[in-house]
Amino acid sequence: MGFRHSWTMILLAVSLCGTAFAQDSLRVSGALDDTLALQQSVVTAKSQEQLLREGAFAVGGVNIRLQASTLSSIASAIDRTSGIRIREEGGVGSDFDLSINGMSGNSIRYFLDGMPLDAKGSGITLANLPVNLIERVEIYKGVIPASLGSDALGGAINIITRGQHRNYLDFSYGIGSFHTHKADFSASYTGKKTGLIIRPVISANYSKNDYIMRDVKVRNAERTAFIITDLPRFHDDYLSLFGQLEAGVADRSWADVFFVSASVSKIDKEIQTGATQDHVIGMAERHTESVNVSARYEKADFLTEGLRAQFTVSHTWDHSQTIDTTYRRYYWDGTYIDGSYSEIRRRGKTWRHYRRPLTVVRAGLGYQLAEGHDLSLNYQLNRMGNKQTDAWDKDFEPTSDWLSKHVVSLSYDQSFFDGRMRNAFFVKDYVNHLRVGQTELSSTTGSAVVDPVSTKNYLGGGLGSRYEISAPVSIKGSYEHSVRLPISREVLGNGSTVYPNLTLEPEESDNFNLGVFGAWDLGGGHVLSYELNGYMRLVDNFIQAMVAETEGMMQYVNVAAVHIKGVDGEVRYDWAGKLHLAANASYDDSRDMRRYTQSGDESITYRNRTPNRPWVYCNTEASYTFRNVGLRDSRLRLSCDYQWVHWFYLTWAAYGSASSKSKVPTQHITNASLLYSWCSGRYNVSLECTNLLNALAFDNYMLQKPGRAFYLKFRLFL
Numbered sequence: 001m002g003f004r005h006s007w008t009m010i011l012l013a014v015s016l017c018g019t020a021f022a023q024d025s026l027r028v029s030g031a032l033d034d035t036l037a038l039q040q041s042v043v044t045a046k047s048q049e050q051l052l053r054e055g056a057f058a059v060g061g062v063n064i065r066l067q068a069s070t071l072s073s074i075a076s077a078i079d080r081t082s083g084i085r086i087r088e089e090g091g092v093g094s095d096f097d098l099s100i101n102g103m104s105g106n107s108i109r110y111f112l113d114g115m116p117l118d119a120k121g122s123g124i125t126l127a128n129l130p131v132n133l134i135e136r137v138e139i140y141k142g143v144i145p146a147s148l149g150s151d152a153l154g155g156a157i158n159i160i161t162r163g164q165h166r167n168y169l170d171f172s173y174g175i176g177s178f179h180t181h182k183a184d185f186s187a188s189y190t191g192k193k194t195g196l197i198i199r200p201v202i203s204a205n206y207s208k209n210d211y212i213m214r215d216v217k218v219r220n221a222e223r224t225a226f227i228i229t230d231l232p233r234f235h236d237d238y239l240s241l242f243g244q245l246e247a248g249v250a251d252r253s254w255a256d257v258f259f260v261s262a263s264v265s266k267i268d269k270e271i272q273t274g275a276t277q278d279h280v281i282g283m284a285e286r287h288t289e290s291v292n293v294s295a296r297y298e299k300a301d302f303l304t305e306g307l308r309a310q311f312t313v314s315h316t317w318d319h320s321q322t323i324d325t326t327y328r329r330y331y332w333d334g335t336y337i338d339g340s341y342s343e344i345r346r347r348g349k350t351w352r353h354y355r356r357p358l359t360v361v362r363a364g365l366g367y368q369l370a371e372g373h374d375l376s377l378n379y380q381l382n383r384m385g386n387k388q389t390d391a392w393d394k395d396f397e398p399t400s401d402w403l404s405k406h407v408v409s410l411s412y413d414q415s416f417f418d419g420r421m422r423n424a425f426f427v428k429d430y431v432n433h434l435r436v437g438q439t440e441l442s443s444t445t446g447s448a449v450v451d452p453v454s455t456k457n458y459l460g461g462g463l464g465s466r467y468e469i470s471a472p473v474s475i476k477g478s479y480e481h482s483v484r485l486p487i488s489r490e491v492l493g494n495g496s497t498v499y500p501n502l503t504l505e506p507e508e509s510d511n512f513n514l515g516v517f518g519a520w521d522l523g524g525g526h527v528l529s530y531e532l533n534g535y536m537r538l539v540d541n542f543i544q545a546m547v548a549e550t551e552g553m554m555q556y557v558n559v560a561a562v563h564i565k566g567v568d569g570e571v572r573y574d575w576a577g578k579l580h581l582a583a584n585a586s587y588d589d590s591r592d593m594r595r596y597t598q599s600g601d602e603s604i605t606y607r608n609r610t611p612n613r614p615w616v617y618c619n620t621e622a623s624y625t626f627r628n629v630g631l632r633d634s635r636l637r638l639s640c641d642y643q644w645v646h647w648f649y650l651t652w653a654a655y656g657s658a659s660s661k662s663k664v665p666t667q668h669i670t671n672a673s674l675l676y677s678w679c680s681g682r683y684n685v686s687l688e689c690t691n692l693l694n695a696l697a698f699d700n701y702m703l704q705k706p707g708r709a710f711y712l713k714f715r716l717f718l
Helices: 003-027 028-042 046-051 074-078 488-492
Strands: 059-063 083-086 096-100 109-113 134-141 155-161 168-174 180-190 199-209 212-219 224-234 237-252 257-270 286-299 307-324 328-330 334-338 350-355 358-368 374-392 399-416 420-437 455-470 474-483 507-523 526-547 553-573 579-594 617-627 637-647 667-678 683-690 709-717
Touching: 046 059, 074 083, 096 109, 096 134, 155 553, 180 709, 257 350, 399 488, 399 709, 455 507, 488 553
Parallel strands: 109 155
Antiparallel strands: 059 134, 083 096, 134 155, 168 180, 168 709, 180 199, 199 237, 212 224, 237 257, 257 286, 286 307, 307 350, 307 358, 328 334, 350 374, 358 374, 374 399, 399 420, 420 455, 455 474, 474 507, 507 526, 526 553, 553 579, 579 617, 617 637, 637 667, 667 683, 683 709
């Protein structure tokens, strides 16, 4: 797979770029002291995260700046947020499922500075996106602002990158358990004469993911019976490489911001299991290569005074391969027996190529009608192809599918009483265009009963309002009738563990939020804040992943109606920027409301809780920062967090007897970390321990999570 060679090349590239930018970055080190002093002088101002919470919608914010000095991914920080639950299918680089207030999977959309994250390549996720690039993460719950131009149903994650136009160099390297290595390099340089801003980014992640699998079934030495034992995970290597170069200008007469960028990514992943842990894979692999080019332009007073404009265009060439050419059945000790079908699909041998070109166009215009009254118009095009060929199966007929989405939205925002009351109103028009060419497995995929070309239109809209009664007490509520068009993975499959379903219908939902929040400044540096939100999601044609355990394959299907209601809350305490305490809890009640089957009989799962979905969980965290420990201008931050998840059924509660039902047990996970920085944050060293108590824990479809692990990271910021 070339892991060692690729790893050497990426480290060499990081070193060369570091040398090139070091001199210019050192020149601004004196200016950095002034900047840091300025930041200390305004710590009483409201953070961007707090301003988000004070908006009209149910939204949370996560500051990622401290996370950049640790080896943890963005996903781990988001997972500790109120109402959020992330479940990974294994170690580094594994697929994951994120839920917001009970809505999960592809009902959640991901953005990078307002653009769909998958424009950087289908292999780029929260797990491998370079943390050093990120300033903060915005989490929208249920109601999505029109500015994102999204067809999300249950929420959205918008990742905001650094926006400073100053010189810096940021390099980090980390090493950890299970042969894990991570390296990130980013920099920014502005030419003194030309004003040209250049921003390179290089990132690499590698892990063998050879953590211990407990209580797995293998054959005994004589191969006459099965025994239960603990064994290291095998055939689960993961490598991701990402590089980007961005260049542009800012603060010109013709543009506030104009940047062009090009990025490349490469993902190599050995596939270890199917959708369930009993399906062991020992040879199959998946490879993805992506190239993206994009340009963005922003301008206030565009064409006329008061008109704001933002335009972004992006195109991605994405090529993935799934290699499934072995007729073997593996066991957890790496032994196997010869079989008569392949490992993943359990059919004939395949070496499937997927070429998925993606074009994204985003345009937005905003105009202030009067003080406190703003009107905006947004449009987004998302067009993805799905061209399939097979290098092994000569009987496979190449196919070409296209999935296009157009979302047009109009919004009107109001502000009254010196900002104490804010209202937002919006309408959205969704257009879905599908052109299907594949005919393989028509009885499973539905290719024989769908029109080869179809176009459908849907309408949605909503509103939000927030009123500040007093500084410690504010209330807000929001509503949206949302439409979520199926994504490529759901309709067209993923080429390895997911079958296509060409008959899949869009989800539609009425989403309600009602919350109260506030903060008390108790004096002496003591600040106490809280947030409590209630919500309801009434979903029709709910899209859910179903597993055929005999094959270890998944397929997305529509469930006629699902109702979700729940509550989440969080309390935060901070003392002088030293002591920080936080606790949050979430309760999701998701039920199948389809009363009758197609034959007219009452459904056995009517009012059953949706399976394979955590419904009660909580997080707590505590940290303390010591200043000037050992070295001048140093900080030592000690932190610990704990997560508890109530047990839940793996399948519908109505199936089988209580004693025989499969369920994911209650989970207790504790993590701890130490972060030491000196020279005003120029040098940083972190030590982390995840799953400190080495608890046995599971995630999606009873897949084991890694046990206790240690990670060490060094970061240099100039």
